[in-house]
Amino acid sequence: MENIDRLKCSLSLATERLLNQQVGMEGRSSAHYLAMASWCDTQGYKHAAAFLYHHAEEERKHLLKLFHYINDAGGHAIHPEITEIQHTFKAFRQVFELALVHEVKVTQSIHHLVDHCFAVKDFSTFNFLQWFVAEQIEEEILARRAVELFDVIGEEGIGCYTIDKALGALKDSA
Numbered sequence: 001m002e003n004i005d006r007l008k009c010s011l012s013l014a015t016e017r018l019l020n021q022q023v024g025m026e027g028r029s030s031a032h033y034l035a036m037a038s039w040c041d042t043q044g045y046k047h048a049a050a051f052l053y054h055h056a057e058e059e060r061k062h063l064l065k066l067f068h069y070i071n072d073a074g075g076h077a078i079h080p081e082i083t084e085i086q087h088t089f090k091a092f093r094q095v096f097e098l099a100l101v102h103e104v105k106v107t108q109s110i111h112h113l114v115d116h117c118f119a120v121k122d123f124s125t126f127n128f129l130q131w132f133v134a135e136q137i138e139e140e141i142l143a144r145r146a147v148e149l150f151d152v153i154g155e156e157g158i159g160c161y162t163i164d165k166a167l168g169a170l171k172d173s174a
């Protein structure tokens with residue numbers, strides 16, 4: 001008789017481990033965005049703060065999407081330890097540059113996961129992950145646009161005030 005315990009789970013151990021790593025990444029994303037939102041809030045960038053608070057919630061939803069998938073497949077979703085979050089930033093611009101760097105890392109992680117699922121022929125998880133592939137395209141577009149606003153508007157004079165308002169409009173259009 002095959003290992004009945006393992007048949008209760010449709011995921012291989014390696015796939016389950018990688019999915020849990022992605023849970024960790026989404027949890028870190030949510031915490032990062034929340035810290036960024038809080039700093040912007042303290043600096044008077046209220047629209048940027050609203051944008052980032054909203055984004056922190058989106059990342060939490062991504063975490064839960066993975067969480068439920070792992071457990072529905074018979075695995076065990078693990079909540080990540082989240083430490084070493086950056087709470088203060090050198091400048092308004094740095095917040096959004098770091099967000100872009102982070103989103104690119106998340107995309108690479110998703111692609112690594114998709115690549116693994118294809119290689120081990122786990123087409124169910126491969127299919128599930130297509131939502132994340134599409135989502136990352138949108139997230140990178142949004143993060144790049146946010147950084148572009150600093151270049152297009154400039155930070156001199158009332159620049160940061162104008163960028164803050166533009167970030168509010170960007171959130172509403174997303």
Ligand SMILES: [Fe+2]
Binds near residue numbers: 026059062106
């Ligand atoms: Fe995410």
Ligand SMILES: [Fe+2]
Binds near residue numbers: 029059103106139
């Ligand atoms: Fe994201």
